[in-house]
Amino acid sequence: MAEFVVECLEEVKRRFSVDEHRHYLFTPREVTQWCFGLSRYTAKSEQDFARALIWEANRIFRDRLVGSKSALKFDNLIIDKLKATLQIEVDAKVMKDIYFASGKDKSEMQMYTKAEFIANVEQAIKNYE
Numbered sequence: 001m002a003e004f005v006v007e008c009l010e011e012v013k014r015r016f017s018v019d020e021h022r023h024y025l026f027t028p029r030e031v032t033q034w035c036f037g038l039s040r041y042t043a044k045s046e047q048d049f050a051r052a053l054i055w056e057a058n059r060i061f062r063d064r065l066v067g068s069k070s071a072l073k074f075d076n077l078i079i080d081k082l083k084a085t086l087q088i089e090v091d092a093k094v095m096k097d098i099y100f101a102s103g104k105d106k107s108e109m110q111m112y113t114k115a116e117f118i119a120n121v122e123q124a125i126k127n128y129e
Helices: 002-015 028-038 046-060 067-086 114-128
Strands: 098-102 109-113
Touching: 002 028, 002 067, 028 046, 046 067, 046 098, 046 109, 098 114, 109 114
Parallel strands: none
Antiparallel strands: 098 109
16 A cells, blocks of 8 residues: 555656646645545445545545646546556546545544435534524
């Protein structure tokens, strides 16, 4: 996993330059954030672990990218690195319908489908009102 994370950082730095956009300054600090974020997940399978890796990578790197072209380039980078480094294959389409949020105890991240996530948000709004 360490190899995967470090290679991703290096590839992100290579493909998304600070010369292109000033806020594309990626440092080892992002690796620390990524690893710390992963400590909040309980993966029951290899696919769950891959989804958590991708979710955290998206929050740290992808959310800072400008435009859909850059986001697609990043998605391909992560999926290719997962396959090459960890031998894990992930369907990019599946990732579009997966969400993570902290559970009721707010300590551990839980995976939700899009429908489950929407239902939880709607219920939380009803409870708040």
